[in-house]
Amino acid sequence: MHPVIPYLLASSLFGIGVYGVLARRNAVLVLMAVELMLNAVNLVLVTADATLRQHTGQVFTLFVIVLAAAEIGVGLAIVLQLYRLRRSVITDSIDAAEGTALPTAEPVPAADRVEAR
């Protein structure tokens, strides 16, 4: 078995996943590309396990698969909440600075701050 074959496969799959994360606008498709990247990492772990002759790599692959399941659960909950608020899952239309303007406290004027000090 030539270990370079699965390693090449894993690195190409990781490149495809990076392309998908950067190029896709739909949040669900971005999550699918993230899954491709995670699977590339899993393939590297399994191949390294075959070269090192221990079972640590496979155990870590199992851990990564479980982590991916947790990640996809939380990620899809966020995506569905986004859809409920915006009626769209296009990531371009999200304004990252919008949520910071919550009406929690009135901004203190600069003059008051100087006096309080």
Add this chain to the structure above:
Amino acid sequence: MTVADVLLLALGAVTLGAGLLVVTTRHVVRAGLWLVVALGGLAGCYLVLGAELVAWVQVLLYVGAVVVLLLFAVMLTRAPIGPSHDLDRARWPALLIGFGAGGGLAALLVDAYRWTVLDLPPAGTAARLGEAVFREWVLPFEVLSVLLLAALVGAIVISRPDVGASRTPRPRSAAEQVPDDTGQPVPLGGAGRGGGE
């Protein structure tokens, strides 16, 4: 070239083609279905590499659970059935970075391994992997179960609008009101019922 090499090449070609289609197809639903093919091809690679338990866990958890969840999300976000033409943004930066990352990793690994040949180790059956997990990796295993519980609770809290909302209704400002399709402003957090997982 041994049988394992030929099998890995064939399964790798299937996986790469399906992966490319996942990130390039114009149908959102078909992207999820091509993801099934890509993950199944990878499970075949795991089998060839001697990771039996990992291959079956991959089929159960990825193909069985993750892809079904993704398809649920595609349906719940009302993705169009036909092709949609606004799925991609500008491709050149993404192509550049994707090729850079993949090519860099490939160059690194090819330089490290060249054309070395090694025999496959004994297969990672459930007995061997269980021994490894419960002898050496017990603590990460338990921490992982706590993390799964936390992710479960977190997903429920995120997807239910009534959990975590303040008991006393505070005055709503204009920033909290989002117009829906009909142009009527609907209060944040109260729109829609259910809709979670």
